[in-house]
Amino acid sequence: MGIVAATGLGLLIGIMRLSVNWLIRNLALVYIEFVRNTPLLVQIIFWYFAVLQTLPPPRQSIAISGGLLLNIRGLYVPSAVMADRASTLSLLSAAALVLTPLVWRLPLKGGRLGARALLLPLAAVGLFAAGIEHIEFEQMRPFGGGQAGQPAPTGDQRDARGRAGQ
Numbered sequence: 001m002g003i004v005a006a007t008g009l010g011l012l013i014g015i016m017r018l019s020v021n022w023l024i025r026n027l028a029l030v031y032i033e034f035v036r037n038t039p040l041l042v043q044i045i046f047w048y049f050a051v052l053q054t055l056p057p058p059r060q061s062i063a064i065s066g067g068l069l070l071n072i073r074g075l076y077v078p079s080a081v082m083a084d085r086a087s088t089l090s091l092l093s094a095a096a097l098v099l100t101p102l103v104w105r106l107p108l109k110g111g112r113l114g115a116r117a118l119l120l121p122l123a124a125v126g127l128f129a130a131g132i133e134h135i136e137f138e139q140m141r142p143f144g145g146g147q148a149g150q151p152a153p154t155g156d157q158r159d160a161r162g163r164a165g166q
Helices: 002-017 022-036 040-054 087-102 112-129
Strands: 062-064 068-071 074-076 081-083 132-138
Touching: 002 022, 040 068, 081 087, 112 132
Parallel strands: none
Antiparallel strands: 062 068, 068 074, 081 132
């Protein structure tokens, strides 16, 4: 998720840097120069103490719409549980995404298919969504794996594989 966010932010700032608008172009320039000229260790310390340590503990998580939870442990996102048929649908979805640029340039009688090819990514999203059986929402549990309010299992309550006993 961090790679996707960093890629999106970099793309946005790069496009802002190419803007003809003086304010947008210079805001991007200031951001780029500030980030590039600040040592990485200083940035890490800033994000850890100024941002992460100000977040609430897990029991007082900030609930964001869509089932997202934000607390000092991180951002919890609902996970999609895929059905048995999901592998086939995922392959079809990936094929639709790969074929989109090829279909975009596909020559037809009246010219190229063009923007109508963007229906393929929509179909890919639909195929992927069809493979989802249900969505699981995160529930805050103690680190030990026990129920909330119960102590974590001790060493003698674990089985041979190290899992907590029942």
